Amino acid sequence: MAERARHVPVLLDRVLGLLAPALADRDAVFVDCTLGLGGHSEAVLRAHPRVRLIGLDRDPQAIELSRRRLAPFADRVEFVQVTYDRIAEAVGGAKVDGILMDLGVSSLQLDAEERGFAYSRDSPLDMRMSAGTGPTAADVLNTYSADDLTRVLRDYGEERFARKIAAAVVRERAKEPFTTSGRLVELLYAAVPAATRRTGGHPAKRTFQALRIEVNQELESLRRALPAALSVLAVGGRIVVESYQSLEDRMVKRAFADLAVSRTPPGLPVELPGHGPQLKLLTRGAEVASEQEVEENPRAAPVRLRAAERIGEAT
């Protein structure tokens, strides 16, 4: 997730173009799994006057903000505050025609000082997306073993200095527990060599990303969400996923590839029902944002977009 506030939906035209064949000119159902500020959803509702939206977000503030933004479409919109792995429940067992997952953190969350997502301000180390639920980033820093902290920083932040940072955290918290981002940022300035800062960005970037992913169990949620989302997609329905981190993108790639290959057991007739490929990939590899979009909206720099269409029923 980028450092700067973002109000422009990432790859908006591409997302609209990919979803259009599944949503245009019909009473289609579109699920936005990550409402955020409601930017993508608003554009879909404007483009398709007959589409009904089911908007999900785990963050009550995102639901509230989207409710206000999407008020002109109120008769076509339903909001559910839930994590996206519960998509099947949220749509009440129905099949849907379009699904969007724009992963990560929103500018609404980054800008809310008291929530502690941004390393550029000194604020409480919270980072919970479902406000008030579960352990905070401070809890992770103050209670995890050095080994567990190293794993979190390495796996979720791809932080080269994970072990060194974890050791420093364990040493410093023995003097006084961590409560604010300012003290953690200070520690990271000392732990990450200056030379790395020039090429790797802000020394706190990777650690903050890792803590956010751990606090919100983002990869666990995504791992459960992908098969759940694909299971509610109608034949002809389309799914678009925007990831901002390589582990997420790898999960999406794998989930799509699993269903895109034919599962016909060797020696059986190819037309055997239920054994053909279930998905057609709509993107070749992962698509990225153009240089121009990144210039206008740096938040788009790390985006990896993948999309697929359901072409066969689940077995």
Ligand SMILES: C[S@@+](CC[C@H](N)C(=O)[O-])C[C@H]1O[C@@H](n2cnc3c(N)ncnc32)[C@H](O)[C@@H]1O
């Ligand atoms: C990048 S923002 C989405 C921005 C949105 N597409 C727009 O145009 O404004 C991601 C949103 O996903 C939500 N989110 C992250 N993980 C989630 C999960 N597991 N379940 C539901 N919502 C989640 C966050 O709370 C955040 O509001």
